[in-house]
Amino acid sequence: MTQKIGVKYQGFPSDEELAKIPGVPDAERIKKGPVAFIECAQEIPCNPCEEACPYGAIQVGKPITNLPKLDPKKCVGCGNCIAACPGLAIFVVNGARDKAEISFPYEYYPLPKRGDIVDCVDRSGKVVTTGKVLRVVRAPNYDHTAVITVKVDQEYIDIVRSIKRLGGPEHE
């Protein structure tokens, strides 16, 4: 059977679905500096991201099932929304430096340490490259959701979304 594409079949949004998310930052914006990348493609009743943003850059409004809409001009890429999203579906990408920086939520132990070289995975969990851990932030208001930032080659800026679990089992 041929694999159907899309969040309903594969469990993660396709490129086409990602492009339709309101306010997804374009390549030009990503090159300017850190910006949120919201991968919330289904209308579910949820809005903590809206209040988490200190810059008013995320709007859900009413009804609560609206997809969150990012204003990439207002967003400074602070990453407060990353740990606030119950779906762990918000990332921050930064294409302003020679290497791409990707921040993502992470809720497994053990945590990597700053400077570690780690296997970086795409949305399907496939290891696509290695990266260097730049930061591991565990703020009290994140309530145990760590926010990790890794540095990878620019070509992976739209691809890498997490790291392979440390001490986890091997997946084929």
Next chain:
Amino acid sequence: MKTTEIAIIGAGPAGLSCAVEAAKAGAKVTLLDENLKPGGQLFKQIHKFFGSREHQAGTRGFRIGEQLLKETEELGVEVLLNAAVYGIYENKTLAYVKDGKDHALRAERIVIAAGASENALAFPGCTLPGVMGAGAAQTMINVHRVLPGKKILMVGSGNVGLIVSYQLMQAGAEVKALIEAAPQIGGYGVHAAKIRRAGVPIYVSTTIKEALGTEAVEGVVIHSLDEKWQPIPGTERTLDVDTICLAVGLSPLTELAWMAGCEFTFIPPLGGHVPIHDENMETTLPGIYVAGDITGVEEASSAMEEGRLAGVASAESLGYYDEDTAKRLKDEIWQRLNSLRTGPFGEGRFKAKIKQLQARRQLA
């Protein structure tokens, strides 16, 4: 005989929320639960809840449970634990077993918030040790801190299957795969995306052929299904697992409502036979209310709102609220409930709930 004003059966999200609202209004409330600890399923929900920020979305479920419990204590709610209610008799008298002894409790109002139980699935080998409900596995890891197995197959892609898969990995297990008999993933895409990023394959149109093993699960054979849900020969695959978790839906725990004589209606999207109730959560029996999964399987956030509704309405019926105050409170709750029942995942439940309320009006 022991007496109370409002007896609430079940101290889960619906029962606790109901107790808080009714006690806040001034009613004397007795909350009964068969478990040793209150909280129902709330204390094993270690993930951050969805929903509206003003109603604790983004907060981990067990913290919401702790908060509700604290409120019941502050409000002086009587909580009877290890108290299994086994009957509702005339004059709103409950019979329950506590500490090996029978007791009776006469109440002026009864709220049944008994919850739901996990569905089973029959397949060769389904009685082997290692086959369990996903909710059972979740209780083991998040309440008792015992890993049920190391290599898991999850069956069912609703939010329970997706969330428990994630939590099993957080607890240190490996989830070999998640399979779904339907051609699409049932739960939220964001929950699915979490486990995909962690390397778990999700196979849709796939089911269990058999569990392998003699003393316990030693493996599983899965196969693909065609458009008519028939197995496709030659698609069998064997996975090396020691645990099979079943997340194939829930059924409302309706026995007490049947026994009391409440009238029922059959609504498959809500889990089958559900007690008919009105906008106040009152059943066809005056003074007997229902709230939470017993009224139709949803999730904790709507169970809490239904509990609040039953709490306000039952307190109002005892004269603790005037009509205007009660109406204002109930309208607010209904607004929140309706907002939880919108969007592609909520619409079906919204329509099913309308049908349930219509069933009440037809009887009237």
